[in-house]
Amino acid sequence: xxxxxxxxxxxxxxxxxxxxxxxxxxxxxxxxxxxxxxxxxxxxxxxxxxxxxxxxxxxxxxxxxxxxxxxxxxxxxxxxxxxxxxxxxxxxxxxxxxxxxxxxxxxxxxxxxxxxxxxxxxxxxxxxxxxxxxxxxxxxxxxxxxxxxxxxxxxxxxxxxxxxxxxxxxxxxxxxxxxxxxxxxxxxxxxxxxxxxxxxxxxxxxxxxxxxxxxxxxxxxxxxxxxxxxxxxxxxxxxxxxxxxxxxxxxxxxxxxxxxxxxxxxxxxxxxxxxxxxxxxxxxxxxxxxxxxxxxxxxxxxxxxxxxxxxxxxxxxxxxxxxxxxxxxxxxxxxxxxxxxxxxxxxxxxxxxxxxxxxxxxxxxxxxxxxxxxxxxxxxxxxxxxxxxxxxxxxxxxxxxxxxxxxxxxxxxxxxxxxxxxxxxxxxxxxxxxxxxxxxxxxxxxxxxxxxxxxxxxxxxxxxxxxxxxxxxxxxxxxxxxxxxxxxxxxxxxxxxxxxxxxxxxxxxxx
Amino acid sequence: xxxxxxxxxxxxxxxxxxxxxxxxxxxxxxxxxxxxxxxxxxxxxxxxxxxxxxxxxxxxxxxxxxxxxxxxxxxxxxxxxxxxxxxxxxxxxxxxxxxxxxxxxxxxxxxxxxxxxxxxxxxxxxxxxxxxxxxxxxxxxxxxxxxxxxxxxxxxxxxxxxxxxxxxxxxxxxxxxxxxxxxxxxxxxxxxxxxxxxxxxxxxxxxxxxxxxxxxxxxxxxxxxxxxxxxxxxxxxxxxxxxxxxxxxxxxxxxxxxxxxxxxxxxxxxxxxxxxxxxxxxxxxxxxxxxxxxxxxxxxxxxxxxxxxxxxxxxxxxxxxxxxxxxxxxxxxxxxxxxxxxxxxxxxxxxxxxxxxx
Numbered sequence: 001x002x003x004x005x006x007x008x009x010x011x012x013x014x015x016x017x018x019x020x021x022x023x024x025x026x027x028x029x030x031x032x033x034x035x036x037x038x039x040x041x042x043x044x045x046x047x048x049x050x051x052x053x054x055x056x057x058x059x060x061x062x063x064x065x066x067x068x069x070x071x072x073x074x075x076x077x078x079x080x081x082x083x084x085x086x087x088x089x090x091x092x093x094x095x096x097x098x099x100x101x102x103x104x105x106x107x108x109x110x111x112x113x114x115x116x117x118x119x120x121x122x123x124x125x126x127x128x129x130x131x132x133x134x135x136x137x138x139x140x141x142x143x144x145x146x147x148x149x150x151x152x153x154x155x156x157x158x159x160x161x162x163x164x165x166x167x168x169x170x171x172x173x174x175x176x177x178x179x180x181x182x183x184x185x186x187x188x189x190x191x192x193x194x195x196x197x198x199x200x201x202x203x204x205x206x207x208x209x210x211x212x213x214x215x216x217x218x219x220x221x222x223x224x225x226x227x228x229x230x231x232x233x234x235x236x237x238x239x240x241x242x243x244x245x246x247x248x249x250x251x252x253x254x255x256x257x258x259x260x261x262x263x264x265x266x267x268x269x270x271x272x273x274x275x276x277x278x279x280x281x282x283x284x285x286x287x288x289x290x291x292x293x294x295x296x297x298x299x300x301x302x303x304x305x306x307x308x309x310x311x312x313x314x315x316x317x318x319x320x321x322x323x324x325x326x327x328x329x330x331x332x333x334x335x336x337x338x339x340x341x342x343x344x345x346x347x348x349x350x351x352x353x354x355x356x357x358x359x360x361x362x363x364x365x366x367x368x369x370x371x372x373x374x375x376x377x378x379x380x381x382x383x384x385x386x387x388x389x390x391x392x393x394x395x396x397x398x399x400x401x402x403x404x405x406x407x408x409x410x411x412x413x414x415x416x417x418x419x420x421x422x423x424x425x426x427x428x429x430x431x432x433x434x435x436x437x438x439x440x441x442x443x444x445x446x447x448x449x450x451x452x453x454x455x456x457x458x459x460x461x462x463x464x465x466x467x468x469x470x471x472x473x474x475x476x477x478x479x480x481x482x483x484x485x486x487x488x489x490x491x492x493x494x495x496x497x498x499x500x501x502x503x504x505x506x507x508x509x510x511x
Numbered sequence: 512x513x514x515x516x517x518x519x520x521x522x523x524x525x526x527x528x529x530x531x532x533x534x535x536x537x538x539x540x541x542x543x544x545x546x547x548x549x550x551x552x553x554x555x556x557x558x559x560x561x562x563x564x565x566x567x568x569x570x571x572x573x574x575x576x577x578x579x580x581x582x583x584x585x586x587x588x589x590x591x592x593x594x595x596x597x598x599x600x601x602x603x604x605x606x607x608x609x610x611x612x613x614x615x616x617x618x619x620x621x622x623x624x625x626x627x628x629x630x631x632x633x634x635x636x637x638x639x640x641x642x643x644x645x646x647x648x649x650x651x652x653x654x655x656x657x658x659x660x661x662x663x664x665x666x667x668x669x670x671x672x673x674x675x676x677x678x679x680x681x682x683x684x685x686x687x688x689x690x691x692x693x694x695x696x697x698x699x700x701x702x703x704x705x706x707x708x709x710x711x712x713x714x715x716x717x718x719x720x721x722x723x724x725x726x727x728x729x730x731x732x733x734x735x736x737x738x739x740x741x742x743x744x745x746x747x748x749x750x751x752x753x754x755x756x757x758x759x760x761x762x763x764x765x766x767x768x769x770x771x772x773x774x775x776x777x778x779x780x781x782x783x784x785x786x787x788x789x790x791x792x793x794x795x796x797x798x799x800x801x802x803x804x805x806x807x808x809x810x811x812x813x814x815x816x817x818x819x820x821x822x823x824x825x826x827x828x829x830x831x832x833x834x835x836x837x838x839x840x841x842x843x844x845x846x847x848x849x850x851x852x853x854x855x856x857x858x859x860x861x862x863x864x865x866x867x868x869x
Contacts, residue, residue: 092623093620096616116690119599119690119693120602121595177609181602181606185602192851228844
């Protein structure tokens with residue numbers, strides 16, 4: 001029968017030429033990843049291990065690429081077969097064959113993208129690392145499938161079936177259905193899931209990708225038959241928007257509720273500070289989306305933020321919704337850090353801790369894309385804060401020590417021997433006490449450490465030198481345990497993070 | 512009337528409604544045979560109504576903390592888990608409807624071919640090919656369809672004759688999988704697992720409608736899977752552990768037994784869905800293929816007449832499918848979205864209920 005022969009030829013042509021024209025544009029998602037870390041906030045206390053995980057930087061350059069799914073020269077032949085078959089009322093057979101081959105081709109492309117076929121149950125139960133990978137794959141696949149393959153497929157359908165009316169869009173829909181439903185399903189499963197803080201960036205990627213593609217989806221499925229596709233993806237977009245908001249809120253809650261049972265040893269930069277600052281430093285990339293989604297929550301937050309950015313230094317970026325939320329988060333972090341500092345019995349260490357952490361926060365803001373959102377005003381204020389803690393530390397630690405060296409009787413000449421001895425001893429004991437305690441404390445930032453040493457040194461060494469200088473007669477006495485140089489050297493041991501006792505260092509100095 | 516009395520009244524009313532609705536489903540009018548497309552629509556409507564009432568009873572005007580205490584701290588999460596399983600079934604069935612639409616398309620070819628006067632040899636041959644495709648599409652084991660590799664497929668309706676491997680390849684619609692190794696039968700089984708009717712004091716309180724809704728959900732999903740071919744239905748359970756003494760359950764159990772009987776009969780022959788239209792289509796296809804096989808122009812007048820009658824019946828079925836299948840898919844999506852929403856509501860309630868009072 002002539003028709004069957006035609007059919008055979010059609011299919012043969014489609015299959016043969018399908019294989020020959022794999023599009024050359026196939027960049028892999030892995031070429032675009034920056035390694036950033038992600039971790040869960042839950043078990044942060046006293047933990048140091050962080051897992052690095054990759055993030056796709058969602059390249060905006062993936063626009064539409066229309067490729068020739070079937071070589072140009074074959075199309076007229078296919079068209080003529082179509083004409084004949086439709087004219088002889090064999091249109092249905094043509095469609096069946098055409099849909100069959102094209103659908104398979106599309107699914108092969110989809111398989112290459114390696115989207116795991118996952119049930120909703122699977123997705124809801126998946127652990128974070130795997131889920132993160134799947135979300136990346138989804139984001140990538142959406143761009144490729146809609147931006148490249150479906151665009152091209154639509155063009156092919158238009159070329160072949162353009163003159164046969166609604167058959168065209170019917171065939172296109174049938175070809176595309178399975179693949180897009182698979183993508184839709186995963187998206188829906190994600191939107192249903194619990195929205196933990198660590199999901200935020202992946203969710204933003206997914207949302208942004210879909211938001212960009214939704215116009216294309218509307219265009220591709222503009223006819224009645226495709227209305228449910230448009231509807232479902234619009235619904236999904238809303239669902240993802242809600243998910244982003246939920247994850248963002250969860251992040252805020254996690255920051256403020258992160259509790260500690262024990263004080264953080266050494267008083268250095270707390271893992272919570274690191275987590276929060278590093279995490280939020282990735283938000284500016286999603287500024288446009290976050291501003292859009294967080295807008296309705298803006299008004300509540302703006303009131304909570306303790307440093308309103310009005311005045312001459314205020315700009316659009318510091319007053320946008322995302323900026324307000326960011327400051328609210330760091331404000332939460334500060335409160336939390338204050339709570340944590342109260343766990344230290346030693347008041348001086350409380351100040352060191354707060355100084356370290358606030359300084360870290362400022363450095364992070366200054367050295368990243370966060371700067372325009374926090375603004376100079378915020379930086380100034382927080383600089384002042386940690387400097388205040390610096391001064392408090394000095395006061396708490398050294399004032400009493402220095403007081404011991406004070407001249408009770410200004411104007412009189414040097415002290416009696418016993419008075420001198422007493423003062424010397426008092427100073428040594430106090431100094432050694434501080435030494436013993438504070439060598440195990442930590443100031444991670446070298447600049448800050450140096451600053452504190454210098455300022456301490458100025459105070460203490462100066463006072464000691466003055467004291468000894470006022471009593472030259474007793475200088476050779478054995479009661480002087482430490483020389484001025486000793487004191488200077490010993491001060492350098494402070495804040496190194498490794499506890500020392502003076503016996504060790506004396507032994508070291510003698511050799 | 513105090514709240515507890517009101518609650519008992521609400522529960523009773525709910526269960527009466529359930530009973531009524533399923534009784535209605537049990538005695539369908541002519542056009543609405545059991546497991547036909549329109550019957551399935553009604554089944555889904557029943558589900559949506561029951562679900563709405565159920566949610567109202569459980570959530571409206573209720574202090575969330577009540578639902579976080581035993582036994583609800585176990586019952587509600589269990590319900591939510593079953594709901595998630597139901598979602599995957601909704602997807603599998605909605606996609607299974609695609610394979611039924613494929614059959615519908617094939618039958619359209621048959622109708623085009625045979626709806627001719629006078630009928631020629633060419634027409635008969637064309638019809639025969641389409642009929643062969645149709646029959647194997649309907650009897651294809653759900654498993655086979657999903658595992659056929661692309662290289663084995665050939666898309667020709669062609670003269671070379673149609674053998675099973677080639678036909679298997681044509682069953683394109685089953686290429687959608689919920690997940691690897693996912694089985695709708697196993698899914699139903701796991702939904703039934705641990706389903707225990709409340710006893711004693713619990714039987715007259717809130718646990719009772721929760722149990723009822725669980726049963727309804729499982730039944731609806733089960734019926735859908737039985738009717739529509741979808742991924743891996745081998746081993747579909749045919750027995751539900753619903754105690755017969757429950758008043759509201761009588762009609763439901765009756766329906767379940769009827770459908771289960773049909774299933775057992777069909778299980779031996781092949782795996783086409785129990786969908787009424789599909790069953791009828793199969794019978795018509797069988798007799799038509801005999802006809803086309805033996806047809807030579809101008810053909811036996813008696814037989815031609817018979818065939819024409821079959822074709823017009825086929826046309827009717829086609830019409831019902833054409834009208835009802837796509838809406839069925841939409842209806843299933845509606846159920847899907849409702850279950851998603853309901854799950855979210857329940858999760859919210861649980862969260863609120865367990866939040867510490869500050």
